[in-house]
Amino acid sequence: MLEIINLHASVGGNEILRGIDLKVNAGEVHAIMGPNGSGKSTLAGVLAGRESYQVTEGKIIYNGHDLLEMAPEARAREGIFLAFQYPVEIPGVSNTYFLKAGLNAIRKHKGLEELDAIEFLKLVKEKAKLVEMDETLLSRPVNQGFSGGEKKRNEIFQMAVLEPKLAILDETDSGLDIDALRTVADGVNKLRRPDNSTIVVTHYQRLLNYIVPDYVHVLVDGRIVKSGRKQLALELEDKGYDWLRDESVVNA
Amino acid sequence: MRKENDALMAQQMNVRNEWYLSSFERFEKSLNGEAKMSVHTMRRAAIAKFAEIGFPTTHDEEWKYTDVTPIARMHFKPILEYKSAGLTAEDIERFTFGIPNLAVIVNGHFSKELSRLSDLPKGVRTGSLAEALRNDTGIIENHLAHHARYEENGFLALSTAFLRDGAFVHIPEKIVLEEPIHLLFISTNPGEPFVSHPRNLIIAGKSSQAAILETYVSLTSNKYFTNAVSEIVVGENAVLEHDKLQVESEQAFHVSTIHIHQERNSNFVQHAITMGGLLTRNNITAVLSGEGIESTVNGLYLGTGTQHIDNHTVIDHAQPHCNSHELYKGILSGKSRGVFNGKIFVRKDAQKTDAKQTNKNLVLSDEASIDTKPQLEIFANDVKCTHGATIGQLDEEAIFYLRSRGIDLGKARDILIFAFASDVVDRLNIEPLRDHLHAMIHDRLETEREQK
Ligand SMILES: Nc1ncnc2c1ncn2[C@@H]1O[C@H](COP(=O)(O)OP(=O)(O)OP(=O)(O)O)[C@@H](O)[C@H]1O
Numbered sequence: 196m197l198e199i200i201n202l203h204a205s206v207g208g209n210e211i212l213r214g215i216d217l218k219v220n221a222g223e224v225h226a227i228m229g230p231n232g233s234g235k236s237t238l239a240g241v242l243a244g245r246e247s248y249q250v251t252e253g254k255i256i257y258n259g260h261d262l263l264e265m266a267p268e269a270r271a272r273e274g275i276f277l278a279f280q281y282p283v284e285i286p287g288v289s290n291t292y293f294l295k296a297g298l299n300a301i302r303k304h305k306g307l308e309e310l311d312a313i314e315f316l317k318l319v320k321e322k323a324k325l326v327e328m329d330e331t332l333l334s335r336p337v338n339q340g341f342s343g344g345e346k347k348r349n350e351i352f353q354m355a356v357l358e359p360k361l362a363i364l365d366e367t368d369s370g371l372d373i374d375a376l377r378t379v380a381d382g383v384n385k386l387r388r389p390d391n392s393t394i395v396v397t398h399y400q401r402l403l404n405y406i407v408p409d410y411v412h413v414l415v416d417g418r419i420v421k422s423g424r425k426q427l428a429l430e431l432e433d434k435g436y437d438w439l440r441d442e443s444v445v446n447a
Numbered sequence: 448m449r450k451e452n453d454a455l456m457a458q459q460m461n462v463r464n465e466w467y468l469s470s471f472e473r474f475e476k477s478l479n480g481e482a483k484m485s486v487h488t489m490r491r492a493a494i495a496k497f498a499e500i501g502f503p504t505t506h507d508e509e510w511k512y513t514d515v516t517p518i519a520r521m522h523f524k525p526i527l528e529y530k531s532a533g534l535t536a537e538d539i540e541r542f543t544f545g546i547p548n549l550a551v552i553v554n555g556h557f558s559k560e561l562s563r564l565s566d567l568p569k570g571v572r573t574g575s576l577a578e579a580l581r582n583d584t585g586i587i588e589n590h591l592a593h594h595a596r597y598e599e600n601g602f603l604a605l606s607t608a609f610l611r612d613g614a615f616v617h618i619p620e621k622i623v624l625e626e627p628i629h630l631l632f633i634s635t636n637p638g639e640p641f642v643s644h645p646r647n648l649i650i651a652g653k654s655s656q657a658a659i660l661e662t663y664v665s666l667t668s669n670k671y672f673t674n675a676v677s678e679i680v681v682g683e684n685a686v687l688e689h690d691k692l693q694v695e696s697e698q699a700f701h702v703s704t705i706h707i708h709q710e711r712n713s714n715f716v717q718h719a720i721t722m723g724g725l726l727t728r729n730n731i732t733a734v735l736s737g738e739g740i741e742s743t744v745n746g747l748y749l750g751t752g753t754q755h756i757d758n759h760t761v762i763d764h765a766q767p768h769c770n771s772h773e774l775y776k777g778i779l780s781g782k783s784r785g786v787f788n789g790k791i792f793v794r795k796d797a798q799k800t801d802a803k804q805t806n807k808n809l810v811l812s813d814e815a816s817i818d819t820k821p822q823l824e825i826f827a828n829d830v831k832c833t834h835g836a837t838i839g840q841l842d843e844e845a846i847f848y849l850r851s852r853g854i855d856l857g858k859a860r861d862i863l864i865f866a867f868a869s870d871v872v873d874r875l876n877i878e879p880l881r882d883h884l885h886a887m888i889h890d891r892l893e894t895e896r897e898q899k
């Protein structure tokens with residue numbers, strides 16, 4: 196599904212990602228953990244095609260495509276979805292209007308019929324129910340005035356509508372109350388299919404009780420310093436990151 | 448050197464003015480008996496004023512960013528009388544937006560055969576100003592040229608000198624109009640460059656309620672000049688929406704003066720939308736001359752290519768306890784240029800004034816520009832006045848967010864531009880206009896995108 200090879204990326208001349216290697220197979224869930232500022236969102240952004248990052252070295256192969264050559268929308272149409280850590284507020288653009296445009300662009304790319312207003316509404320209601328999102332949020336401007344939790348839920352709702360192959364959830368758990376966390380995680384689990392993969396960026400082991408990862412990676416200072424099975428997350432919760440920081444220095 | 452230049456300029460200006468002075472002589476002859484009407488004394492005074500002041504120049508503070516030389520140096524021929532130009536109802540259908548009450552003005556002259564005014568409630572007058580000059584002398588004497596004064600500038604002086612026809616609307620006391628009245632101004636093809644001076648007088652009587660739309664369109668690709676003036680009187684307790692849509696051709700010069708006179712407890716709402724014209728100047732003045740007035744003056748301007756769009760607004764708080772709201776938004780692409788100048792006067796007696804003004808601009812290309820200037824002149828001490836202006840580009844984060852959901856870059860930009868414009872369009876209360884404008888803006892964005 197996804198193979199990241201020796202990825203280096205910088206922002207404004209500062210190198211943030213300093214040689215990432217990661218392989219995600221179809222059907223797998225990978226968790227990425229790591230201290231603040233270690234580069235998790237940068238990695239997620241590079242995968243989704245955020246243009247403010249410069250990739251200086253390395254390659255990303257996604258389902259046979261050279262991902263770095265693709266525009267953000269082309270990636271989305273090929274099934275990449277990023278749930279933003281900080282969803283953007285877009286005044287004047289209704290949540291369903293923009294999502295319909297996105298879904299139909301993706302469907303068109305797949306050679307499917309575009310959905311008309313009625314079909315779309317039906318789909319949207321169904322998915323809103325799945326992630327227990329308040330229907331009044333559908334017609335409001337994208338994320339505008341949404342609470343922190345509502346914004347996160349809106350991300351998962353969009354994911355449910357767009358049905359990506361590779362979903363990258365960047366701290367979707369932060370800002371969610373405990374019940375919301377469970378519904379959102381349930382939503383993610385219901386959407387899982389043997390041919391879909393998920394990358395979950397999180398600070399908390401708690402989420403991983405619900406969305407159980409196949410692998411856990413620890414990102415420190417722009418490198419994956421440790422990978423393991425889901426027990427690694429528990430270990431991190433216990434010991435923090437400092438012991439790995441030391442290890443990364445030793446490795447470097 | 449300087450002196451010589453000035454002398455040369457003065458000479459050039461005289462030559463330009465000459466053209467209108469001799470046009471006026473021809474106009475006068477064409478009037479025959481009408482030249483005996485009292486309005487003609489005013490015409491003569493106005494042309495004398497024009498001879499004296501001529502066209503404004505960029506030395507004029509009020510015209511600093513808008514050079515009207517391209518208008519001044521052209522020999523635009525005045526259109527002295529109504530000719531149907533072979534227009535049929537079918538030709539103009541697409542401009543009517545399905546609004547049932549329609550008054551059509553062709554090249555500045557009211558067209559009886561193209562207008563549809565039979566459904567108006569009894570007592571409501573909508574028709575030709577020329578006719579009102581003959582039959583409604585009371586109203587004419589009380590209002591015509593009292594609000595928009597010809598001494599103010601050369602364009603108003605010309606409008607008054609060549610004053611002959613346009614739209615006249617009178618809504619008597621307490622009448623509530625269910626359907627809007629559409630005043631449709633069409634410029635069409637007499638071959639050589641021409642000028643029309645549509646002159647409109649709109650009177651909303653005490654406690655009346657109505658909505659009026661002025662639309663300016665072209666059916667010609669020739670160069671021409673529209674010098675439009677509307678005087679609007681909003682009587683005590685009246686509620687009036689007045690919208691203006693300018694979608695003239697890219698060969699059109701459009702100078703528009705709208706003067707609104709509001710009386711106590713009246714509520715006036717305006718949206719001035721400019722999408723057309725090569726050079727547009729809107730002078731909009733609202734005088735709040737009674738207590739308890741609400742006045743909303745909004746605008747939207749979309750410039751592309753080499754369009755120049757200048758909006759000058761004046762909100763004059765003359766009396767206490769009035770609120771004014773002003774939102775002007777501009778979208779400038781290509782090499783277009785925008786100007787916004789928003790003046791708010793709060794006179795000495797206008798205590799408890801609440802005035803709010805906002806001007807927001809999206810500048811979409813390096814070669815497009817906007818000059819924006821709020822001007823507050825406050826002579827009362829117990830008032831609330833706020834103003835703010837922004838100039839910006841599209842939000843990159845928002846664009847990325849949309850693209851990350853599969854929407855291509857061009858469409859993502861359009862969605863954001865559309866939303867920016869809709870903020871004004873959605874405030875329109877004339878529903879068919881709102882729908883048409885959404886479609887027009889959508890089409891325009893699409894065309895521009897295809898051209899890239
Ligand atoms: N646009 C930017 N300009 C400057 N620095 C940036 C920019 N984006 C990211 N950075 C820097 O890159 C580093 C990594 O940021 P990133 O957002 O990837 O961290 P993170 O691991 O997601 O952190 P957190 O856990 O706090 O979300 C940080 O030091 C951050 O300040």
Ligand SMILES: [Mg+2]
Nearest residue numbers: 235236237280
């Ligand atoms: Mg982050």
